[in-house]
Amino acid sequence: MSEPLVTLRAVSKQYGRAIAVNNLSLDVFEGEFVTLLGPSGSGKTTTLMLIAGFEAPTSGEIRIRGASVVRHPPEKRDIGMVFQSYALFPHMSVFGNVAYPLRTRRLPSTEVAERVAQVLDAVRMSRFAERYPRQLSGGQQQRVAVARALVYRPSLLLMDEPLGALDKKLREEMQGELKSLQRTLGVTTLYVTHDQQEALTLSDRVAIMNAGDLVQIGSPLELYEHPATDFVAGFLGEVNTLDGVADETAGAVTRIAVTDGLEVSACAILPTASGKRVRLTIRPERLDIVTEAAAGANCWPGRVREAVFRGELVRYTVELRAGTIVSVSRPYRGQETIFAPGHAVWVTSRPQDWRVFG
Amino acid sequence: MSARSMWRQAGLLVGPALLLLLAVYFYPLGRLFVLSLTGGPGGAAGLDAYRRLAESSVYVDVLLRTTRISVLVTLVCLVAAYPVAYVMTRVGPRAVRVLMVFVLLPLWTSILVRTYAWMVLLQANGVLNNVLRWLRVIDEPLRLMYNETGVVIGMTQVLLPFAILPLYASLRNIDPRLPRAAQIMGAGPWRRFYSLTLPLSLPGVATAALLVFVQGLGFFITPALLGGSRVITLAMVIETQVVDLLDWGLASAAAMVLLLLTAIVVVGFDRLLGLDRAWA
Numbered sequence: 001m002s003e004p005l006v007t008l009r010a011v012s013k014q015y016g017r018a019i020a021v022n023n024l025s026l027d028v029f030e031g032e033f034v035t036l037l038g039p040s041g042s043g044k045t046t047t048l049m050l051i052a053g054f055e056a057p058t059s060g061e062i063r064i065r066g067a068s069v070v071r072h073p074p075e076k077r078d079i080g081m082v083f084q085s086y087a088l089f090p091h092m093s094v095f096g097n098v099a100y101p102l103r104t105r106r107l108p109s110t111e112v113a114e115r116v117a118q119v120l121d122a123v124r125m126s127r128f129a130e131r132y133p134r135q136l137s138g139g140q141q142q143r144v145a146v147a148r149a150l151v152y153r154p155s156l157l158l159m160d161e162p163l164g165a166l167d168k169k170l171r172e173e174m175q176g177e178l179k180s181l182q183r184t185l186g187v188t189t190l191y192v193t194h195d196q197q198e199a200l201t202l203s204d205r206v207a208i209m210n211a212g213d214l215v216q217i218g219s220p221l222e223l224y225e226h227p228a229t230d231f232v233a234g235f236l237g238e239v240n241t242l243d244g245v246a247d248e249t250a251g252a253v254t255r256i257a258v259t260d261g262l263e264v265s266a267c268a269i270l271p272t273a274s275g276k277r278v279r280l281t282i283r284p285e286r287l288d289i290v291t292e293a294a295a296g297a298n299c300w301p302g303r304v305r306e307a308v309f310r311g312e313l314v315r316y317t318v319e320l321r322a323g324t325i326v327s328v329s330r331p332y333r334g335q336e337t338i339f340a341p342g343h344a345v346w347v348t349s350r351p352q353d354w355r356v357f358g
Numbered sequence: 359m360s361a362r363s364m365w366r367q368a369g370l371l372v373g374p375a376l377l378l379l380l381a382v383y384f385y386p387l388g389r390l391f392v393l394s395l396t397g398g399p400g401g402a403a404g405l406d407a408y409r410r411l412a413e414s415s416v417y418v419d420v421l422l423r424t425t426r427i428s429v430l431v432t433l434v435c436l437v438a439a440y441p442v443a444y445v446m447t448r449v450g451p452r453a454v455r456v457l458m459v460f461v462l463l464p465l466w467t468s469i470l471v472r473t474y475a476w477m478v479l480l481q482a483n484g485v486l487n488n489v490l491r492w493l494r495v496i497d498e499p500l501r502l503m504y505n506e507t508g509v510v511i512g513m514t515q516v517l518l519p520f521a522i523l524p525l526y527a528s529l530r531n532i533d534p535r536l537p538r539a540a541q542i543m544g545a546g547p548w549r550r551f552y553s554l555t556l557p558l559s560l561p562g563v564a565t566a567a568l569l570v571f572v573q574g575l576g577f578f579i580t581p582a583l584l585g586g587s588r589v590i591t592l593a594m595v596i597e598t599q600v601v602d603l604l605d606w607g608l609a610s611a612a613a614m615v616l617l618l619l620t621a622i623v624v625v626g627f628d629r630l631l632g633l634d635r636a637w638a
Contacts, residue, residue: 052542074541087539091557100553101543152543 003066005030005188006051006156011060013046020046022212024060028156028190033182034217035191037199037235038209044192047209048158051190053077064156080149080187082162086141088133094120094144095129101152119151122181139170146178150187157182157189163198175201196236200224208232230279230357239281240326246276246356253351255297256280261322265297266354279357284329286353289316289345298351302326304343314338318347387617390610397607407611417595421615424592427506427581428574431513435570436563438514439521443562444555446522447529461522469516473583476512477503480584508584509591513577520573521566528562529555561631568627572620592616 004027013021021043028034036044049055051062053074062070069077088097095116102112120126123143133141142162149157162178163171179202182189193199199206200220207217208231216228220236227233230241244258256264256278264280293299305325306317309332316328316339328347330336339345395403411417446457464472479485480502487499502508532555540550578593585591592612599609 054538054541074538075544075546077542078544079542081539081542083535083539085535087533087535089536089539089554100540100545104540104544104549148543158542 002030004028005032005065006190007061007063007066008047008051009061009063011047011050011057011062013043013050013055014058019212021050021057024212024214026207026214026217028188030188031186033179033189033191033202033204035193035199035203035206036209037193037196037206039194039235041211042209043212044194044209045160048160048190048192051156052079052081052158078155080152080154080157082142082145082149082157082159084161084164086133086145086162088141088144088148090133092132093129094125094131094133094136097133097144098148098151101148105152115151116147119147122150122184123147123177138166139174142166142174143177146181150181150185153187155188157187159189159191161193162191163193163195171198178202200236206236208235210235227281227355230281230355233281233355233357237283238327239283240287242280242324244278244280246278254356256356258322258324262300262320262324263297264354265351266356267352268354268356276358281355281357282349282353284315284327285313285331286349287326287328288348289318289328289330289339290348291345293346294348298349300347302345302347304339304341304345306341307339309338318345320347390613393606394610394614397605401607407607408614410608411611411615417612420590420592420595421619423506423589424575424616425619427509427513427589427591428571428577430506430510431517431574432567432571434510434514435517435521436525436566439518439525439566440563443522443525443529446526447532461519464515465519469579472516473512473580476508476515476580476584480508480511503584504586504588506585506589509581509589512580512584513574516577516580517570517573520569524565524569525559525562528559528565532558564627564631568623572623575620575623576616 006026006028008024008026011021011024012019024043024047026034026047036047038044046055050057053069053072057070061068064077064079089100092100098116098119099112102115107115116129117126120129123146125140125143125147128136128140128144133144136144142165145162149159159178163174166174175198182202191199191202203220205217205219206223208215208223210231216223216232218226223232223236227236230239233239234241242258242262242264244256244264247255247257247263249255252267253265254268256266258264258280266280289304290299293301300320300322302318302320304316305319308315312332313329314332314336316330317325318328319325326347332338394407395405397407442457442461446454449457477484481487482499482501482503484502486502487496490496491499502511536554536558537550540554545553576593577591578597581589581591582594582597592615596609596612596616599605599612
C-alpha cells in the first residue's frame with residue numbers, strides 16, 4: 001500500500017493521572033473511511049481532537065502526509081471537521097456558513113459563490129442558501145455542517161458523532177448520504193461513533209477502542225468474524241458468552257467443559273490445552289433450534305423461555321438443561337415454525353462458529 | 359393550572375413590588391409632572407417652565423453636555439470592559455471568582471468615597487500628577503479635574519461593572535465549539551474574534567451601553583465633585599433649582615426632560631433588540 005495520509009505513532013494523552021489515549025498507533029490511507037468505535041470514555045473523541053490539534057498529545061507523533069503536525073495549530077492543518085452538534089454559526093446564513101472557510105482563505109467572491117453553490121447542490125441544500133441555522137431541521141443543519149467541512153477540499157475529514165442528534169430513521173438515511181458523498185468525493189474520513197451499526201454501515205475499516213486502548217482494527221467483516229478479544233466480540237454485534245475450561249484437543253477441535261456441566265466443541269488449537277480457563281462466545285444467529293437430538297457434538301437439550309417475533313427473525317431465549325441461558329436468532333421467511341415458550345427443544349451449533357479467548 | 363389561578367399567583371408574586379413602585383415612584387413622578395406644568399400649588403397649568411428651558415442657551419448647553427459626557431463614558435466603558443469580560447470567559451473558575459470580586463468590589467463601596475478618592479488622585483497636586491512629574495513625563499500638572507476629563511474618568515470607574523457584567527454574560531453564552539469550528543476551517547485568532555466573538559456578543563454590548571448610558575444621564579455626585587462649577591449636568595441643574603432657587607417648576611420640567619431622554623433610549627433599545635432578550 002502507498003504512504004498513509006495520517007499516521008499516529010505511539011500517541012498518548014494524559015489528563016493528570018487519567019489516561020485518555022494510551023500508546024495508540026494508527027494509519028489512515030488516502031480515500032479511506034475509518035471509524036473509531038467504542039463506548040463513551042474510550043478515548044475516541046480525544047483521538048480526534050489530537051488529530052485536529054485542539055489537544056496536544058502527552059507523547060507520540062502525529063503526521064499528515066508524512067509531515068509532523070504536532071506543533072501546528074488546528075487552523076494550519078488543512079482538516080475539515082463536523083462537530084457533534086454541528087457548530088453552525090447562528091448569525092450567518094447557510095451561504096455565509098459554507099462560504100466562511102473560503103473567505104478565510106481570501107478566495108475571490110465569484111469563486112466562493114461557485115464553490116458554495118456546488119457543494120450545497122451536492123448535499124441537496126441549494127434551496128436553503130439564504131436560511132439561517134435556526135430555521136433548519138436537524139438533518140438540514142447536518143448537511144450544511146458537512147458542506148461547510150468539505151467546501152475547501154481539506155485533505156482529511158473528521159466527524160465526531162455527526163448523526164448522534166438525529167432520530168433513528170433520519171440517521172439511517174443520512175448514513176447512506178454520507179457514504180455516497182464520501183465515495184464520490186473520495187475524501188479521507190475519520191469518523192467517531194459509539195453506534196456499532198453505524199460503524200459497520202459506513203466504514204472501510206473500524207478501529208475498536210476501549211479505555212484508551214486501540215483493541216483491534218480491521219474491516220467490518222474481519223472484526224465480526226475474527227474478534228481479537230471478547231470485548232470486540234461483544235461490542236460489535238451480539239454474543240452469547242460462556243466460561244469454561246479447556247479439556248482436550250483433537251485435531252483442530254478442542255473440547256471445552258463449560259462451568260455448569262455442558263461441553264462445547266470449538267475450532268481452536270489451544271497451546272496449553274488441558275486445564276486452561278477460557279471464555280467462549282457465539283453469536284445468536286449461529287445457534288439453531290431443532291426438535292430432535294442431532295448426532296455429534298454441540299447439541300444440547302433446553303426449553304424455550306421467551307420468543308420475540310421481530311419480522312425478519314425470531315429471537316429466542318433458551319434455558320439449557322444445565323441452567324445456562326442463551327439467545328438464539330432464527331431467520332423467519334414465512335414457513336419456519338415458531339416455538340412457543342415452554343417448548344422442549346435442542347440447541348445446535350457448529351464448532352467453527354465458536355470463538356475461544358484465553 | 360387554570361388561567362385564573364395562574365393570574366392570582368402572578369398577582370401575589372408581583373403585587374407587593376408593584377404597590378411599592380406605585381407609592382414611592384409613580385406617585386411622586388406624577389406630582390413632579392403636575393409641578394412642571396403649574397410651577398407650584400395653585401399655579402395655572404401651562405408650558406411656561408418648558409419654554410424657559412428651551413429658550414435658555416444655558417439649559418440647552420447643559421442638556422448637550424450631559425448627553426455628550428454620557429456617550430463618552432459609555433464608549434470608554436465598553437472599550438475598557440470588553441477585554442476584562444473576555445478574559446473572564448477564558449480563565450478557570452477560581453480566577454473568575456477572584457476577577458468577579460474585583461469587578462463587584464467598587465459596587466459595595468460608597469460612591470462618595472470613590473469620588474473623593476479620585477479627587478485625591480486627579481487634583482493638580484494629586485498622586486497622578488506627582489508621579490508623572492517625578493517620572494519627568496510632564497513639567498506642568500495636567501488638568502484632570504474640574505473639567506469633563508475628570509468627570510468622564512470618575513463616571514467610567516463607577517459605571518464599569520455595569521458594562522463588564524452584561525458583556526461577560528453574553529460572551530460566556532457563546533458556544534465554545536463555534537470558535538473551534540472556525541479554527542479548524544483555517545481562521546486565525548483575529549479573524550475568529552471579529553467574525554464570531556464580536557458579532558455574537560453584540561447583544562451584550564448593547565445591554566452594557568444601555569445600562570451605562572442611561573445611568574450616566576442622571577449622574578449627580580461624581581460630576582458635581584469632579585466637574586465642579588465648570589461641568590454642569592442636568593442633574594446638577596435640577597438640584598440647584600430645587601435647593602438654591604426654589605424654582606420647583608423649572609426643576610420638574612428639567613427632570614421630565616431627563617426622564618423623556620431616558621425613555622427614548624430604552625424604548626429605542628427595546629425596538630432594536632428587545633429588552634426581554636437583553637438578559638438572556
